[in-house]
Amino acid sequence: MISRNGNPFASFSDLTNDIAAGIPNTKLTVLDGEILCLDRKGRPQFRDLLFHRGDPCFFAFDVLMCGGKDWRRETLVDRKQELRRLLGRLPLDSRLRYVDHIDGNGIALFQLVCKLDLEGIVAKQKSGPYVTAREESTWLKIRNREYSQMAGREELFERERHQEPVAGWHSCASACAELEEAVWIAAK
Numbered sequence: 001m002i003s004r005n006g007n008p009f010a011s012f013s014d015l016t017n018d019i020a021a022g023i024p025n026t027k028l029t030v031l032d033g034e035i036l037c038l039d040r041k042g043r044p045q046f047r048d049l050l051f052h053r054g055d056p057c058f059f060a061f062d063v064l065m066c067g068g069k070d071w072r073r074e075t076l077v078d079r080k081q082e083l084r085r086l087l088g089r090l091p092l093d094s095r096l097r098y099v100d101h102i103d104g105n106g107i108a109l110f111q112l113v114c115k116l117d118l119e120g121i122v123a124k125q126k127s128g129p130y131v132t133a134r135e136e137s138t139w140l141k142i143r144n145r146e147y148s149q150m151a152g153r154e155e156l157f158e159r160e161r162h163q164e165p166v167a168g169w170h171s172c173a174s175a176c177a178e179l180e181e182a183v184w185i186a187a188k
Contacts, residue, residue, distance in 0.1 A: 001058070009035070015056050018095040023086065028068040031083070032130075033060035033099065044118065046149040060087060061099035061122075064130055072130040076101075076138070079130065114144045 001009040001016045009016065012035060023029050036044045037054030048054030063071050063083040071079050080101060087098040102109055103126065110121050120143035128138025 011052065012056060015058060015095055019058055022090050022094055022096045025067050028065065029063070029086070030065040031058075031060040032062040032064060033058050035059075043116070044149075046119075055095070057095045057097055059097045059099045061101075062130060074129065075127045076124050076130075077126045110142055110144075114146060117146075117148050118144060119147050119150070120144045 001012060001019065003009055015035065023031075035049060035056050035058055037046075037048035037056050039045045039048075039054075045054055049056060060083060062076075063079050063086060065071060066082055066086055071082055074082075084098055084100075087096060090096060090098075101124075106121070106123055113119075113121055120141060122139055122141050124139040131138060
């Protein structure tokens with residue numbers, strides 16, 4: 001598991017092992033997602049993640065490579081379908097979770113997110129590929145400005161994101177490049 005800054009998540013080795021156990025051909029798969037700790041009601045608790053007080057889970061919202069196949073040029077709809085196929089048989093208590101999407105109703109969804117005091121939503125073009133250039137980005141993060149867990153920690157929600165063309169994609173692109181290299185070498 002690699003952070004958006006390209007650093008290994010050494011402090012989440014148990015989670016990494018659980019993810020590896022849940023995915024066939026782990027070495028040939030690259031997922032994009034987020035690590036979260038949830039409270040008893042299933043709501044994200046940033047402080048628990050920050051201070052390693054909870055049981056972290058990986059919420060996968062996109063697949064970039066699967067079984068050695070590059071999915072980045074496929075539409076979001078096709079990538080989500082492949083991700084669901086890949087993760088659909090995991091037990092409900094798995095620490096690797098599929099993040100579903102909602103087609104349409106973005107305003108109502110954002111209002112509900114704010115009411116539930118969640119961080120925000122990500123709006124994506126369903127026909128868009130997974131791109132790494134900010135100018136070609138097909139998604140937009142819409143943050144709840146009143147999110148209570150951000151108060152006093154704003155720098156943690158924004159830190160170092162401006163250093164990459166699109167936050168997190170440098171690491172994903174690097175992981176895919178390494179995988180493509182490994183697959184090419186193995187094919188020789």
